Amino acid sequence: MDHLDFLQSQSIYILREAYYAFPKLCMLWSMGKDSNVLLWLTKKAFGGEIPYPLLHIDTTYEFPQMLAFRSWAQEHYGFELIIKINKAARFGHAPYRTPISYETHDPLTVTHELKTVALQQFMQEHPYDGLITGIRRDEDATRAKERYFSPRDATFRWNYHNQPPEFWNQFVVATHPGSHTRIQPLLDWSEIDIWRYLEREKIPIPNMYFAHGGKRYRSLGCSPITHPIESEASTISAIIEELLHTPHSERSGRAQDHQEPYAMQKLRARGFL
Amino acid sequence: MRSNFSRSTASPLRIITVGDVDHGKSTLLGRLLYDTHSLSQEQLSSLHLANQAHRGAFEFAFALDAFWEEQSRNITMDVTEVPLRRSAREYLMIDAPGHREFLKNMITGASRADAAILVVSIRDGIREQTERHLQLLKLLGIDQIIVAVNKLDLLDFSQQAFEQTAEEIKTLFNQLALPYLRIIPLAARLGANVVTKSPLLPWYEGPALFPSLSELKSPLAEEEKPLRFFIQDVYHVGGEPLLVGRVESGTLRVDEELLFWSQHQGVCSQRIRSIEEWGATHAPLSATAGESIAIRLQGPLSLQRGDLVTTPKHPPLQSHRLVVRLFWFEKKNLCLQQKVILRLATQRVGASVASILHVVEGTTSIVMKEEERAVHQDQVADVSFQLEQPLFYDFHQEIPTTGRLLITLPAGEEQTGEIIAGGGILNAPYSF
Numbered sequence: 001m002d003h004l005d006f007l008q009s010q011s012i013y014i015l016r017e018a019y020y021a022f023p024k025l026c027m028l029w030s031m032g033k034d035s036n037v038l039l040w041l042t043k044k045a046f047g048g049e050i051p052y053p054l055l056h057i058d059t060t061y062e063f064p065q066m067l068a069f070r071s072w073a074q075e076h077y078g079f080e081l082i083i084k085i086n087k088a089a090r091f092g093h094a095p096y097r098t099p100i101s102y103e104t105h106d107p108l109t110v111t112h113e114l115k116t117v118a119l120q121q122f123m124q125e126h127p128y129d130g131l132i133t134g135i136r137r138d139e140d141a142t143r144a145k146e147r148y149f150s151p152r153d154a155t156f157r158w159n160y161h162n163q164p165p166e167f168w169n170q171f172v173v174a175t176h177p178g179s180h181t182r183i184q185p186l187l188d189w190s191e192i193d194i195w196r197y198l199e200r201e202k203i204p205i206p207n208m209y210f211a212h213g214g215k216r217y218r219s220l221g222c223s224p225i226t227h228p229i230e231s232e233a234s235t236i237s238a239i240i241e242e243l244l245h246t247p248h249s250e251r252s253g254r255a256q257d258h259q260e261p262y263a264m265q266k267l268r269a270r271g272f273l
Numbered sequence: 274m275r276s277n278f279s280r281s282t283a284s285p286l287r288i289i290t291v292g293d294v295d296h297g298k299s300t301l302l303g304r305l306l307y308d309t310h311s312l313s314q315e316q317l318s319s320l321h322l323a324n325q326a327h328r329g330a331f332e333f334a335f336a337l338d339a340f341w342e343e344q345s346r347n348i349t350m351d352v353t354e355v356p357l358r359r360s361a362r363e364y365l366m367i368d369a370p371g372h373r374e375f376l377k378n379m380i381t382g383a384s385r386a387d388a389a390i391l392v393v394s395i396r397d398g399i400r401e402q403t404e405r406h407l408q409l410l411k412l413l414g415i416d417q418i419i420v421a422v423n424k425l426d427l428l429d430f431s432q433q434a435f436e437q438t439a440e441e442i443k444t445l446f447n448q449l450a451l452p453y454l455r456i457i458p459l460a461a462r463l464g465a466n467v468v469t470k471s472p473l474l475p476w477y478e479g480p481a482l483f484p485s486l487s488e489l490k491s492p493l494a495e496e497e498k499p500l501r502f503f504i505q506d507v508y509h510v511g512g513e514p515l516l517v518g519r520v521e522s523g524t525l526r527v528d529e530e531l532l533f534w535s536q537h538q539g540v541c542s543q544r545i546r547s548i549e550e551w552g553a554t555h556a557p558l559s560a561t562a563g564e565s566i567a568i569r570l571q572g573p574l575s576l577q578r579g580d581l582v583t584t585p586k587h588p589p590l591q592s593h594r595l596v597v598r599l600f601w602f603e604k605k606n607l608c609l610q611q612k613v614i615l616r617l618a619t620q621r622v623g624a625s626v627a628s629i630l631h632v633v634e635g636t637t638s639i640v641m642k643e644e645e646r647a648v649h650q651d652q653v654a655d656v657s658f659q660l661e662q663p664l665f666y667d668f669h670q671e672i673p674t675t676g677r678l679l680i681t682l683p684a685g686e687e688q689t690g691e692i693i694a695g696g697g698i699l700n701a702p703y704s705f
């Protein structure tokens with residue numbers, strides 16, 4: 001087994017444990033590279049089937065290329081896709097007094113309302129008790145402290161003061177009323193592992209990750225606050241080569257992470273991915 | 274006790290720092306990351322920003338202790354993992370909390386480590402928590418340990434003071450029957466002997482810490498051990514049942530005659546027709562320890578989660594009674610007759626505490642009076658359990674992945690209870 005095989009086996013094991021443990025399971029899918037690895041691992045775990053719906057939290061600030069990829073993938077894989085938008089926030093309906101937008105609000109607020117609150121609304125409307133996410137430890141310092149199965153109470157708070165122990169691949173399933181469990185099968189993967197796996201398995205991804213006219217996107221989020229990096233890397237092997245030498249973090253182009261000190265901790269403590 | 278669930282030998286080596294609180298674990302790691310240029314520009318600027326807000330000496334620890342509660346109290350609360358980038362070999366450094374209240378987090382981190390760096394401050398020497406961490410490493414099977422004697426600047430880089438502490442450390446390792454690779458004098462905050470050798474410690478002849486990491490070995494593959502494949506689930510995809518699970522140890526081969534052990538139906542002999550892999554160009558003919566696979570059988574056989582596949586030559590043990598060396602991290606004591614759930618691979622069974630043989634305290638074992646027998650928080654003890662149903666298992670010394678189990682509180686039907694302990698199954702006369 002090489003390292004990618006090891007990561008793949010571990011993630012498949014986690015997905016199968018989740019499928020066994022949670023009667024109502026769904027998987028977040030944002031069309032990005034990690035989401036597409038998750039989708040691929042799902043097919044491997046379940047004999048080519050996708051046994052749970054995919055959930056896209058649509059902020060309405062999606063890049064058009066990403067929306068095109070979304071339609072293409074839905075057709076190509078034939079999965080069940082749920083699209084959730086926090087419409088009340090976008091249009092300023094109650095309880096919001098004014099529409100929430102990047103033109104009028106700071107990135108931390110918009111991200112919280114259009115992503116976390118949208119997800120919260122969805123979880124209240126639907127009785128899902130397991131939510132598969134594609135976060136990785138190497139994305140930022142608070143994610144580095146995450147568990148594979150992470151319990152969240154009804155208010156969505158991440159109780160990072162007192163996380164359950166987790167070892168030897170035995171996972172705890174929280175079932176308090178209103179609570180859910182985040183299942184995070186990609187925690188052990190690094191950004192470079194993701195790219196090596198995408199390359200090895202030939203997994204389709206949006207082409208915004210590849211350089212066009214001297215720029216490419218390293219991480220993809222809302223269009224007004226996601227910035228491309230200078231890059232000539234137009235193939236996966238060129239991207240891997242670039243990552244081996246870059247002095248920058250993966251999410252350096254994501255404004256909400258850097259608005260203020262501990263920005264990610266604050267966002268994530270309230271239920272952000 | 275070998276801990277590692279089968280890992281790829283090509284995976285980055287995972288190294289955990291352990292030791293008492295304030296002995297300098299996070300500083301040492303922060304310094305290692307800093308001096309090997311493993312931090313990104315963004316991480317560097319957060320490190321400097323966090324330090325501007327903080328009075329006192331520059332804290333390299335803030336590179337790891339990312340929560341503001343951690344930075345304001347200058348502690349590590351939960352385990353974190355950071356890659357050490359600029360080296361030929363890849364390392365993942367795991368920083369674990371030293372505080373007693375966070376011991377379960379330390380175990381969470383240590384359970385995935387291949388090696389450890391024990392940090393001992395020269396001013397405080399060996400503390401209770403130092404001993405406890407070493408004992409847990411032993412229980413978790415981590416036997417590659419480098420000792421970093423830290424803060425030599427506080428004692429004028431004295432060789433004599435170092436040698437005295439080193440002697441005490443050697444004695445402790447001897448008592449615990451644990452090997453150590455090296456004992457290195459250093460000053461983490463100053464970066465002395467961390468990545469390069471320091472002129473402040475001219476009398477020390479060995480290598481600095483970072484180069485000595487190359488002496489650590491990658492985990493051994495468990496492919497040569499007897500086959501243990503626990504059924505994780507049964508899917509109904511493409512007609513006949515598809516059995517999924519992970520090979521815990523050994524090698525599973527298509528067409529080979531195998532034994533299928535079921536809690537309900539006893540044992541049956543059967544062959545595997547195929548190992549199915551979605552998207553693979555040709556179907557694999559074998560699978561080794563660590564692989565998550567899906568199989569179809571040659572003939573019909575009704576199986577379920579928790580059933581076990583072995584070769585006829587190496588059957589599992591099966592019993593109603595087990596003796597486990599466990600570490601207990603629940604606040605409430607473990608008492609005689611107490612009901613718990615045991616989880617071993619994908620098996621789950623109710624059990625009660627039949628007897629508490631003895632508690633291991635530091636380097637000695639204590640046998641208590643029958644009526645006083647209880648295991649307190651953070652103690653290590655040998656406990657015998659009476660099971661409601663027999664369990665398939667191995668002795669920990671023989672097959673670690675199927676010779677260890679986790680203990681939870683009882684809970685409802687689907688719900689799983691909190692994890693309160695973990696341990697390895699002992700064979701008579703109950704020693705490691």
Ligand SMILES: Nc1nc2c(ncn2[C@@H]2O[C@H](COP(=O)(O)OP(=O)(O)O)[C@@H](O)[C@H]2O)c(=O)[nH]1
Nearest residue numbers: 294295296297298299300334424460461462463
């Ligand atoms: N004088 C001195 N202080 C140090 C050294 N290494 C760490 N410290 C200090 O010891 C304190 C505890 O360090 P920290 O890394 O947080 O310890 P941890 O609890 O073991 O992770 C901090 O204030 C550090 O600055 C050293 O080599 N010399």
